[in-house]
Amino acid sequence: MGKHILMIVGDFGEDYEIMVPFQTLEAVGHSVDAVCPEKESGDTVKTAIHDFRGDQTYLEERGHDFVLNATMDEVDPTEYDALVVPGGRAPEYLRTYDEVLETVRHFFETDKPVASLCHGPQILAAAGVLDGYEMTAYPAVRAEVEAAGCSWVDGVVRDGNLVTGQAWPDHPEWLAEFMTLLGDEISHGEQIAADD
Template sequence: MIVGDFGEDYEIMVPFQALQAVGHEVHAVCPEKEEGETVKTAIHDFRGDQTYLEERGHDFQVTATMADVEPSDYDALVVPGGRAPEYLRGYEEVLDAVRHFFEADKPVAAICHGPQILAAAGVLDGYEMTAYPAVQPEVEAAGCSWVDEVTTDGNLVTAQAWPDHPEWIAQFLDVLGTEIEHGAVAAADD
């Protein structure tokens, strides 16, 4: 997972924890941050205005150092949204990592403004996808076709914003091939 300062809080925290909850090991990295350092997140609230309201979120601890990460060692990539993607797309190491996942046809989940990074990496040509609506012109200019809903196209799973989490995460788990076994839970009286 590639994160950065003022990435969207729910779009970082929820998939990070959800993937761990079903047994995946998740490493969160950020350029210029070492393992154990934190990024500041932002909470985006949708109140019927032309765009979202932004408030300060949590501090999120990165769990690996980007310079030490070898993308070929990973099975999948998550690219959260928020404001972080607008500057993360300026890091060549971020773009190279993204390109690896697409060239190797590995699962990629992107949400909200995360597709700005994918567009900058030049990997969207021919895909059908979605993103935060304000990003639509940018991703279409990168060669994709726009869909107004959570979308899976091959290895890429995209969503518009955190309210899409249930469907977005479920579709990503399907692409990952994650099998969740539900066991019987005994009542406290038993």
């Protein structure tokens, strides 16, 4: 049976980190509500595409318009089974909204599954929920999440209810860990041949 998942997004969130988890989770039977403070269902957020080309930081280009399918003001976190917090630049300002921080705290207080990627842990740090966790994030955010009380791990990590990754190249392992936490059966390395 599919889970009801909340995803908190905002303008210039990373395109792949919003679109890929949203579509993947929906494709396997989960229901995902994507919300943004000060926007309503049917509104859009602008995404940004981050690429890694050997520079000191990532390259950012304009992505897509992602359509929200729920309204943040109407969200009751008790009605959701899990939370996804993507990265990009959006977390930098989303963490200033009390409703975002209160929503995040609910998922940690009730030990519900949370997946966060890239700059998404900036929101978790601002919510004060990282103390004692082993986790990762985009490397430039390391000092911030460590200051919030976590232990840094390179690569995808699952600690209790929290699954974290460094950026969208981690999607296969990050999503597999989160989906396993949701109770989905994930098998790696097996190919299913089409009927002859």
